[in-house]
Amino acid sequence: MLAAKLTTILNIHLTANQAKQTHACIIINGLNSLKPLLVRQILLSTRNSSRRISQYVHNILYHLPHPDSFSWGWAIRYFSQQGQFKEALYLYVQMQRQGSCPSTFAVSSALRAYARTTHKMGGMSIHAESYKYGFSNCVYVQTALVDLYSKLGDMNTAQKVFDELAEKNVVSWNSILSGHLKSGNLMEAQRVFDQISKKDVISWNSMISGYAKIGDMDRACALFQQMPEKNYSSWNALISGYINCGDMKSAWRFFDTMPARNSVSWITMITGYSKCGDVDSASKLFDQIAKKDLLTFNAMISCFAQNSQPRKALQLFGEMLKAYANIQPDQMTLASVVSACSQLGDMRFASWIESYVNDLGTDIDDQLATALLDLYAKCGSVDKACELFHGLNKKDVVAYSAMISGCGINGKVGDAIKLFDMMVDAQIHPNLATFTGLLTACNHAGLVEEGYRFFSSMKDHGLVPSIDHYAIMVDLLGRAGRLQDAYELIKSMPMQPHSGVWGALLLACSVHNNVELGEIAAEHCFALETNATAYYSLLANIYSSAGRWDDVRRLRKLWKENKLVKLSGCSWTEST
């Protein structure tokens, strides 16, 4: 009687609280057989995941003597779709420990989790199992396998599984298509694309963004025009293609003519402007957004953080918390906020963020961990940074670069160089930021030869040194007293040196008392910087230590005429 009533209840939509009440009722009356339905209802009633729900579902499954494959399937599917891959895979393992036979639902969900985390061994073991359980004729499982190997970059195996598929559908085709696109085989991708008889929106969009990513905007645009039905993503793919080519004008033209925009359209444009350093345009665009959500806030906050406007980033974060109480920050938000804090050298936030993250119940992903690592390293806690670094699932360029520069700042040049070697061994390509950290480390320790070697090796990695790299090198050579070498390096620069470059030489000349080069450097500094007080005093020091008092007097006069006021020194660290 009661069981029948509860069954009815469990078949209608329930809120989280109603589900809990029903759960209590089930426990009191010992109606274990209803728990599968309950699991389904709970997972259906929750839109966004949280640690609480996962704990709740865990508890139910844990207390069932023999959870059925139905409940396992629901739970694993749920976490896999929510992007909580660790949870999903943990449940999958639990299921096998209990001796339950996996369903095709559980298997395909688990495969999705392994594919998204690019976990080769895990995925391959499920592949083996799928033969054992006789799932090799299930199109869902096989397609998930095609996707797995595509994401792993193993196109041979992907193709093999794909060929074995008796009945391929669009999803299967799209999976193999995305594999070819990911491995950069545009020819093969185009061939596959042409073979798809029933192309859907995803087939078209994949192909468009494939061409857009390699900068072949003509082909991308042609396909875009050909496509029968476009959605937001079609437009967004084309727009981000133009942005990647640095063609903001065309990007804007398409953005402007879009019939309607979604959040991704807005953030694509905002981050486009952000990459060009055009914070004003990004900001203007952001103000136009009628419905601001987490995505758009994140894009704008990270725009500020990336363009050295940490205060504005933090300010916007504050506005978001205040005015949009219903928006919960995620790892992305926090990563930007942490990055802003580390730019300000503000340690107060680090511990606050940690407790905040714990309160929210979201786990720290690699991106957030990398941002925290950077913060700790910049604030002098190398050990803590190291701990975070080793805990990363995947160490990418950003992580290595942050760690290298962290070691450099804290006087661990040896470790910085070791990390760099490790990184190259791991086939991770260093970028400009990596070399900034590395050269700074060498500079810090006065390792001229090593620094010079790394600087020269940049071109071997396909990198063109930026003006800042030259500035570090000039500083490094200069401090070591190799003033002439530093001067030659400046003269060899392919771009116009800024005041930082000449300033570094001037400083070195002041340390090593070189009047001749000092004058040249100072002259350039005066020309480049309106507020040149510091440079005047440096040159004055050079003159006075050379005993050239006439020149000192001449300079003082010049200084007064320009009505320059000596600035008081200030720390780059935020004052508390």
Add this chain to the structure above:
DNA sequence: CTAGGGTTAG
């Protein structure tokens, strides 16, 4: 009763 594919911020 549920599953597999693309687009997106540091």
